[in-house]
Amino acid sequence: MTAVATAPSVDLAGVSVGYDDRPVLEHVELSLAAGSLTAVVGPNGGGKSTLLKLIAGLLRPWTGSISVLGGRPGEHGRSVAYVPQAEAVDWGFPISAGDVVMMGRYPRLGPLRRPGPADHAAVADALDEVGMGELAHRQIGALSGGQRRRVFLARALASEPDLYLLDEPVTGVDAATQEDLMRVLDAEARSGKTVIATTHDLASAAEHFQSIVAVNRTIVAQGDASLVLDTDVLRRTYGGHLLFVGDRALLIDDAHHHDEAAGGEVHHHDDRTGAPGRRP
């Protein structure tokens, strides 16, 4: 152990994982403390979502060990709130915003108990906190993109977790929603909760998160907000998708990339076999 006083909330050591026989992440070393607010950045197909799923216990690592809240991934599931990407949700599903948030209470209730007054109060509080109290009865498909993200964050809040895992929580939402959601997440982190969110908006990552983890098939770098201004880190994270203007690096839209790591992406990453980059 190091001299750090508190045990890490999330710890990955020597972790590799992939789909079928194709590796997505290799040699992952990552340690995040309780109370940290971390953005995971990197190209599409670089393994951001896969990293979240590993921590959530939704994927088993091929090698290495993962500790989450002092147990195996999934062991303390009731203290973990996972928010999927908006594309993964069936928005035609016949439920209201309030119903979605109530789902956050289900794991705590267990099979036999029905939601009681405390659960309804928790749902109302969570909806109010994200500014959705008025729209609790609206069917989710009738909400705007930003409102949908608010509702899913409210569900996470209602489950009273110690660890938030959010996949692209502020992608494609308006600036006001982004500010509101980040304010809520910042408050949660300050109260000791661990918050990990993927994003491919580097400006948002630099502005709103204290710590940044750059991922492209492994942990390329870890550090504070200044990380996203480091040309070397950006080059190693995004490879050929950077445009250099003077000494400033611009990220070229990587929307043509798919979740499956394209073969062409591999060669951008020169130090796959080396030790993962770590920054204090």
Place this chain on the structure above:
Amino acid sequence: MTYLLEPLGYGFFLRALAASAMVGLVCAVIGTYMVLRGLAFMGDALSHAAFPGVVAAYLLGAPFYLGATIAAVGTSLAIGWITRRGRLRGDTTIGVLFAGMFAFGILLFSTIPNYVGDLFGFLFGEVLGISGSDLVALTILGLVVLAIIAVFWKELLYSTFDPLAAGASGLPVAALEYLFLGLIAMTIVISLQAVGIILVVAMLVTPAATAQLLTDRFSRLLLLAAAIGVVAPAIGLYVSYWTNTASAALIVLVETAAFLGALVLGPRTGLLRVRRRMSSAQSPGSG
């Protein structure tokens, strides 16, 4: 009035009413989750897959419930397992296994030299011929399915809507999926006598599909589907009695008519609603 009361004097008609109401209820509840999970086709697959079990049970002199349950549950678990393992889409696995199992059933059926009316009943449904002991067995099995749903409705709902978040929060999503596949198989076994292998998919899917046209809340969807599932068979049985036509076909046709009615009158798809909106938009004064 005598038209309504006269059939009630017959024990077979009362048994058919009770059996089809129970089957309609269980099918509608399971069917609601099936439709939301995108598993509508699974009902058709498992009912056909149950056929070899029914024929084998007949050949061995065993109760048909046993044979149908083993074949349907076995196939549903095999579909789940092969889909998870085999890098195949679910509908592909279903297509392969359902045709294969039904072919096996036909092969077994063709080994029986003489005509077997009972087995045709399983293909096309014969609720008016249901016995007292079959009604008891069907009711007990139906209550078991409903009890399991009553315990796990929340968990099934969460894992249906958002399997990733449900799994991360500690719900055993894979186990719930297998449980649900098992419940579908049990529901089909219960329904075989009443509506038959070929039509059971309609009992599962149509009430939920109808309710989906009428509401966008899960609780109302479930209640509405259950109501349709209980009422439609009674109407179908009366019409079948008066016209002396196939009971299972009429039960399904009543549900289909309810679906078409909801399509025309429903709040979102409703043709009347659309026309009203159009006419009010075109001539606001005359409306």
